[in-house]
Amino acid sequence: MSKLFRSAPGGLRGLTALSGVLVGSLLLGACGGGSTGAGGSDEGSGDIVIGSYGPLSGPAASISVLYDGMQAYFDEVNAKGGIKGHKVRLKVQDDQLNPAQTPSAARQLVERDKALMMCGPSGSPTTMAVKDYLEARNVAIVPGAGSSELTGRTSYLQVPTYTPLAAQLAQYAVEDMDMKRVAIAYSEDSVGKPTVAGARWQLEQMGRKPVAEVTYNATAPDQSALAAKLKAAKADFVIINNTAPVISQVFKAADKIGFRPQWGTVWPALNKNLLELSGGALDKGNIVFSSPFILGDAPEAGEYRAVLDRHKPGLDVTDTIVMLGWTSATVCHQVLERAIEAAGGKTPTREQVVAAMPGLTYDDAYVNGLRWTEDNRTGQREANVIGVKNGKFVALTDFRELPDAPENQR
Missing domain, CATH: 3.40.50.2300 (Response regulator)
Structure with missing residues (x-):
């Protein structure tokens, strides 16, 4: 028996440690x-x-x-x-x-x-x-x-935190995928700021600079301006972090103008809802995720x-x-x-x-x-990289120690 459910009066002995729409004020x-x-x-x-x-x-x-x-x-x-x-x-x-x-x-x-x-x-x-x-x-x-x-x-x-996860994406893009032109798209909030800080820091450790750092409004219904800026920068890998409903709009806007880079994002968007909302923009599996979770x-x-x-x-x-x-x-x-x-x-x-x-x-x-x-x-200080193959999420790496990117940078 695994250590998750051991038989004991306390139940679950030893534990330490977006699809259905529910409406209203719910008591689950x-x-x-x-x-x-x-x-x-x-x-x-x-x-x-x-x-x-x-x-x-x-x-x-x-x-x-x-x-x-x-x-x-x-x-x-x-x-x-x-x-x-x-x-x-x-x-x-x-x-x-x-x-x-x-x-x-x-x-x-x-x-x-x-x-x-x-x-x-x-x-x-x-x-x-x-x-x-x-x-x-x-x-x-x-x-x-x-x-x-x-x-x-x-x-x-x-x-x-998002800082080392974004750093892991930058490291994976350069060292594992041999990407040459890494860009960062981020919102000016508590999700975007640590993302750009971590990705930028990791690129600097590898002697690189982002080809573009582009801000966007996560609540805007039209992300075509962001997509155009990323395309103009000729980015081959774009790091972005937000929920599936937000970044799917970015992917669709980019696809509409013929811009299909490799995307890198973080675990909050790692769900089938992202693939559906992106309207075919990720059909070639052109996205990877940094995630602290097993599939x-x-x-x-x-x-x-x-x-x-x-x-x-x-x-x-x-x-x-x-x-x-x-x-x-x-x-x-x-x-x-x-x-x-x-x-x-x-x-x-x-x-x-x-x-x-x-x-x-x-x-x-x-x-x-x-x-x-x-x-x-x-x-947690470990995460793996997840990809998409034939519409299915697959682990591309084992769990790795996350880069030691300093927090609270800007």
């Missing part, structure tokens, strides 16, 4: 109803409430499968007795991935639902909109995003597929956003387990959950090399 699966008491548990039940927010409706609603992956994980935990006897209730609020709506969603989770921690909330800009609020209330955060500025007193990343259809992911089939049948197991939900739940599980131990088996306080985060370490088939300390709150 086993969330249930009833009032919640202070400390993040149902009064008299011992259940633990954890919260998250993300786009359950609107243009980015395909990301909502993240919460399906998370719910399937916790459904399995609860079926095996919960975490040291405590059942987990996941509550998710819809913010449409809009930072203007996130504060209201976070307040409902913290003040009404008494969520003990935030597990896998979507989006760097949205989490930045509520990070100070959550920290002021001692709410632990394990973001479902990779911007280094998300780290803080109560916030620790599970996934690597959901890999032999090592058998337990993951079995649990999804039991609790959330029909999910696309190859969608990296589903895998993100699973791994986020994995890490939150271990934080809670450590906190419950510190509380003597009782429901922990928010302060005890925060105190359980530094010192957490974990490795398994799904979470590679997580090491949290007081000084290092960033995520």
